[in-house]
Every structure is written in C-alpha cells, then in structure tokens.
Amino acid sequence: MFAKLQRKSLPLSLGLLLAGLSTGAIAANASPAIDAGAAPAAQNVQVTLVLKLRNQTALEDYIRQTVTPGSAHYQQFLTTSQFAQQFGPSSSDLARVQAYLQKQGLSSDVLPSHLVVRASGTTAQINALFSTSIHNYVSRQDGRHFHKPAGAVQIPSAIADVVDVASGLSNELHYRPHHVASPQFAALNAQHPQISALNSSGSGGSGGNSTASGLPGQYTVGDVANFYDINPLYQRGVVGRGSTVAIVTLSNFYPADATAYWSHIHLTTKPNRITQVHVDGGGAIDGGSGETSIDVEQSGGVAPYADILVYDAPNAGNGYVDAFAQAVSDNIADSISTSWGLPEIFSFAALNVDGASNTDTSDAGDLRAFHSIFLEAAVQGQSLFAAAGDSGAYDTVRDLGAGTAVGDYTAPLSVDSPASDPYITAAGGTTTPYKYAFGTGPTEAIKQESVWGWDYIQNYFDTYIGQGVVNLFSSGGGGGVSVYWHTPFYQAFTDGVRRSETKQSLVYNDPSAGPTTLLKLPGHFAGRNVPDISLNADPETGYIYISTADGGLNSGEGGTSFVAPQLNGITALLRQSTGHRIGLWNPQVYAIQNIFGYGRYTPFNSVRAGDNWFYDGQPRYNPGAGIGTLDVANLDVFLRSGF
Incomplete structure (x- = not known):
C-alpha cells in the first residue's frame, strides 16, 4: 500500500520554498535570500516583549482547578486585572522595563494583562537595545523584501530577569x-x-x-x-x-x-x-x-x-x-x-x-x-x-x-x-x-x-x-x-x-x-x-x-x-x-x-x-x-x- x-x-x-518558510538555516543552505545590507538607521521597527510569568506552577495548578469538578476554584475564572495582579509581572518590574525602553529612546504601551509590552523604535535603537544588526533582505524565491537580525539577539541584562521573548525583530515569517x-x-x-x-x-x-x-x-x-x-x-x-x-x-x-x-x-x-x-x-x-x-x-x-x-x-x-x-x-x-x-x-x-x-x-x-x-x-x-x-x-x-x-x-x-x-x-x-x-x-x-x-x-x-x-x-x-x-x-x-x-x-x-x-x-x-x-x-x-x-x-x-x-x-x-x-x-x-x-x-x-x-x-x-x-x-x- x-x-x-x-x-x-x-x-x-x-x-x-514558499513565503511561509522563515528558517534562517534552511534559507542559508538552500536558496539564500539576498542580503541587501544594513537596514537604514531611521527605519521603524516594531517589537513585542512578552514578560515572564510570576508563579507559573501556581498558575498551571489554578487552571487545572478551574476545569476540575470538586476543586476549590472550579469555574472561578479570573478577570484580566486579577491575572495581572496574581501572575503577571509586578508593577515595579513592569515600570522598570518601560523606563529602560524609554531611556533607549523607544516608545511603548502595555496591555491590561501586564504580560505584553509593545515597543517601537528606529533600527539604530533596536540594534543597540538587542546588541544585533538588522539587515534588509530580498527573497530569491518571490522577490519579497523583509528585514531580520543578521546576528544573535540578546535581551539586555538590565531587564533579562523580566523579559522572556522579543517577538517581531524579523518580519520574514509568514504563517499559512x-x-x-x-x-x-x-x-x-x-x-x-x-x-x-x-x-x-x-x-x-x-x-x-x-x-x-x-x-x-x-x-x-x-x-x-x-x-x-x-x-x-x-x-x-x-x-x-x-x-x-x-x-x-x-x-x-x-x-x-x-x-x-x-x-x-x-x-x-x-x-x-x-x-x-x-x-x-x-x-x-x-x-x-x-x-x-x-x-x-x-x-x-x-x-x-x-x-x-x-x-x-x-x-x-x-x-x-x-x-x-x-x-x-x-x-x-x-x-x-x-x-x-x-x-x-x-x-x-x-x-x-x-x-x-x-x-x-x-x-x-x-x-x-x-x-x-x-x-x-x-x-x-x-x-x-x-x-x-x-x-x-x-x-x-x-x-x-x-x-x-x-x-x-x-x-x-x-x-x-x-x-x-x-x-x-x-x-x-x-x-x-x-x-x-x-x-x-x-x-x-x-x-x-x-x-x-x-x-x-x-x-x-x-x-x-x-x-x-x-x-x-x-x-x-x-x-x-x-x-x-x-x-x-x-x-x-x-x-x-x-x-x-x-x-x-x-x-x-x-x-x-x-x-x-x-x-x-x-x-x-x-x-x-x-x-x-x-x-x-x-x-x-x-x-x-x-x-x-x-x-x-x-x-x-x-x-x-x-x-x-x-x-x-x-x-x-x-x-x-x-x-x-x-x-x-x-x-x-x-x-x-x-x-x-x-x-x-x-x-x-x-x-x-x-x-x-x-x-x-x-x-x-x-x-x-x-x-x-x-x-x-x-x-x-x-x-x-x-x-
């Protein structure tokens, strides 16, 4: 059969390769995109910082209780503000992240959950923040233009204890x-x-x-x-x-x-x-x-x-x-x-x-x-x-x-x-x-x-x-x-x-x-x-x-x-x-x-x-x-x- x-x-x-392909190693080893050089210093870049949860083990246990009949918190779902207070980053940690971003020249806004900070800045500011260099590329497959870091990205040590993920430094990724x-x-x-x-x-x-x-x-x-x-x-x-x-x-x-x-x-x-x-x-x-x-x-x-x-x-x-x-x-x-x-x-x-x-x-x-x-x-x-x-x-x-x-x-x-x-x-x-x-x-x-x-x-x-x-x-x-x-x-x-x-x-x-x-x-x-x-x-x-x-x-x-x-x-x-x-x-x-x-x-x-x-x-x-x-x-x- x-x-x-x-x-x-x-x-x-x-x-x-279709537009959905985003992996650098595959692109490098197969049909690499054309490196068009460093992105202009004034080019705008959006980045989303997902912050680390507090008490994740306790959060997972609470979730389990909400859907387990007979548990103390069965169907006792939290509001967004309750989630922020109990499991999001502390107010001081959140303020520290925003102050650090502002010091680097980036504007930012925080979702009510306190879990996500969306920041915007120039390429030069983003490069300095994450110790990298963002380049522009042209896809050999379809001529599409995109940007991504040419090297490894590092979360700044001053906020690394609070920030878990930096999403969006590359706009190459296309979902299907x-x-x-x-x-x-x-x-x-x-x-x-x-x-x-x-x-x-x-x-x-x-x-x-x-x-x-x-x-x-x-x-x-x-x-x-x-x-x-x-x-x-x-x-x-x-x-x-x-x-x-x-x-x-x-x-x-x-x-x-x-x-x-x-x-x-x-x-x-x-x-x-x-x-x-x-x-x-x-x-x-x-x-x-x-x-x-x-x-x-x-x-x-x-x-x-x-x-x-x-x-x-x-x-x-x-x-x-x-x-x-x-x-x-x-x-x-x-x-x-x-x-x-x-x-x-x-x-x-x-x-x-x-x-x-x-x-x-x-x-x-x-x-x-x-x-x-x-x-x-x-x-x-x-x-x-x-x-x-x-x-x-x-x-x-x-x-x-x-x-x-x-x-x-x-x-x-x-x-x-x-x-x-x-x-x-x-x-x-x-x-x-x-x-x-x-x-x-x-x-x-x-x-x-x-x-x-x-x-x-x-x-x-x-x-x-x-x-x-x-x-x-x-x-x-x-x-x-x-x-x-x-x-x-x-x-x-x-x-x-x-x-x-x-x-x-x-x-x-x-x-x-x-x-x-x-x-x-x-x-x-x-x-x-x-x-x-x-x-x-x-x-x-x-x-x-x-x-x-x-x-x-x-x-x-x-x-x-x-x-x-x-x-x-x-x-x-x-x-x-x-x-x-x-x-x-x-x-x-x-x-x-x-x-x-x-x-x-x-x-x-x-x-x-x-x-x-x-x-x-x-x-x-x-x-x-x-x-x-x-x-x-x-x-x-x-x-x-x-x-």
Missing part, C-alpha cells in the same frame, strides 16, 4: 492558512483525460437540519449539526445567545461575505454582530482573506446568535503574537479560534541561529510567547482552538513547497504550531462517509468516518489511473507528537498517546554539494500529542463558503481550518447552555473520555479507520484523529451535570 511506504522520514522533491481545495482533480482532466470529475454522494442532510445540503463538497454548518448531534441544542433554543466568539487571523476580509453565506443557506442569525479589531494596522485583503471568511462563517453559523470579534493583524513580524495577546487581554470573547500555523520545528534554534547545532531544539521563535498568552486565556476561562494542519503527519511538506527548483528535502514527522501548545485545543480532520469514482475505475466508498489522509485517493489513482499521474502526499489532517512540548497532564493516562519516532531529520539534498542535515529531531520524546478533537475536514467531503477575495461562492473546500471555528461555535452554544464559560477544553474532554470511553451516551465517537499517512485510526486516542469526533448534545449533558 502506498500509505505504508511513507512510514519513515521520506525524501521528497520539495524545492521551491489551513484550508485545502478539492478542484485540483477537475483541473487534471485537461492533462489526463482518463480522470473524470469526482462522483460522490453522502447523507449530510439526513439529520433534520433545514440548512444542510447533504452533498459532499457542498456541506454547510447545517450538515455539521447533523453529523455531530448539535440539533438537540438548537431545538432547546440554544443558539449562542450571550456568547462571544473571536477569530484571530492574519488577513482582513469583507464582513458582508459572512452575512451572504448565512443568507445563502437560509440561516437566521443575529444582525450586526461582527466587530473587527485591526491589530498593528490590521491584515491585508489578500490570498488569506478567504480563510478569515471561512472562520467567521463557520463559527457564526454554528452559533447563529453569538457575537463575533475578528482580530486581524499583518502576516509578518509580531502580528500573530500581538493579535492573540490583544484578544486574550481584552477578555471579551468566551472562546477564540485560529486557522493559521507553521511547523513547530521552524521555531527551533537549529534552523534560526547561526552556528547552532543541528540538534538544538530550543525555542528561537514564538513558541514561548504563545504559551504565556495561552496560559492567561485558560485561567480567564477562554477556550482556544487551533487548526492542526493539512499536511498529515508530515507538517513541513506544504510549507516547503513542491518541485525541484532548489533541490530535495526530507519530510520528517512533525506537527503544527500553535496547535501543538498544550494550552490550546488542536482541531484535527476526518473524512465522512461518501462514494467516489474516477475515470473508468469502479465506484468505491468510505464506509465509516475515517482519519483524513488523501492516500486513499492516491491508492485509487495508482491502481486504476496509473502510477505517477498525481502525487497527493501528504494532504490530510495534521497530527503527531510534539518534540518541544512534553506530554501534558491530561494525556498522561490516555491510551494511545505516542512518543516521537526515531531517525527523523530535516535534510537538504543540495544538487551540487550533497546532503546537509539541518535538524535532527529527538526520538522517543514524550511529547504532547495532537490533535485533540476532530471533525469532517476532507475537501472531498468538504464545504461551501463565500469570499469576495476568492471569487464569490466556493465549493469543494476543506481543511482543519473549518474544524477550529466549528469548535469555536460549538463552545458558544455550550456557554449559553451551561450559563458559564467552558474554559480549557483539553483536561475536561480527556477526563470524560478516559472515564466513560465511547458509546451511545458518551460525548465521543472513536475514529477507527483511515490514516494521515502515518498514524492509523484506532478505537482509542490516536494522533490521526485524537480522541475522536463529538456528540455535542451528549457533551452538553456532561458539562451541565458537572460530570
């Missing part, structure tokens, strides 16, 4: 939206006449929701309600009233697209409920705008009377960190989702710091920055969701591109960030039952909900169309084992949780100089497993959405970027039903699953079939689909009863 051939670190012809389109198969018709359009059928409309289509590739939020037993909540009048969801995104969008989508499927919603918050000037209307439309349409469609906040920021520098920090510090949203990410390993020192060992997996990116912000969200009762990625068990494949323009890379088993953080719920993907046929091949079927991985289509093509006609590796639901974050407490007793595999390396096969090992990943690492919860994400059993930036009405769309906002909307329903914020999902859903397992009256359905090119579906937790899929009505009963 083709899927079984992918069980090791697999060499691929990846070549053309996690949605995938299906129409590539139709486009293959012209090149390969033996491939006909996909013929499919499904049963999405059988659950009684009038807004459902019942058609794979044209599913709506009504089909989601049918699949995952949400309709009983609607029948009780639970539609998200009194709840607020937030979207953290890196592209602006047209709010009218969301209202057009809800109108198109004849869904009645609360009017005038979308509020945009443009962070750091806001994101652009660009190729990622459709992602923002999807997130708003899905979350707001599942919870049609919830208010929606959209925090959009530039897809560069400190934009992503700032957007999350603002959404959490504002503390208006009861739940927050994001559908953007990059491979976790792209933050490692081995790929970013000149002279670092290729075994150095310390954080040189924003992993710690996100983590502190997510801890704040958890103690405030804000539920967080992130798409787990759409490259199966090999998260780097989409971000390293395809082709042979700059050589071959191996594809190590890897996971996506920020979904890999233990304090966010990682949203994985499945394929719901449907029938398919191509060309003269027979009709086949996915008979039970399965881990999403397009190796099932690859196998079909290879068998009935011909070897090598298409290469679908490794499209599928993201999942695997973090090699940075250790196994969290809520997964410690979960059957099926895995350790990292051995002999996983990111190697660049230079056509002239030969192989260069850029990063060796640790084997047998007891890491955080992702995803946590999965829902339908395969574009072949995908959805419609409306985006002016993408040409209007689109069909045959999927990816875990649909799942994260759907879970966001589900949380808004649960918030209305229970009368309180739900808080961090992970400790609660793992506890329920570990104690009650799977069955007719439990909140979870195991995903026993399919794979994401490495991890197979199992009748237990698996890194292809996590705990499994939801029965939302049953989950609501458990949460209302305090399980």
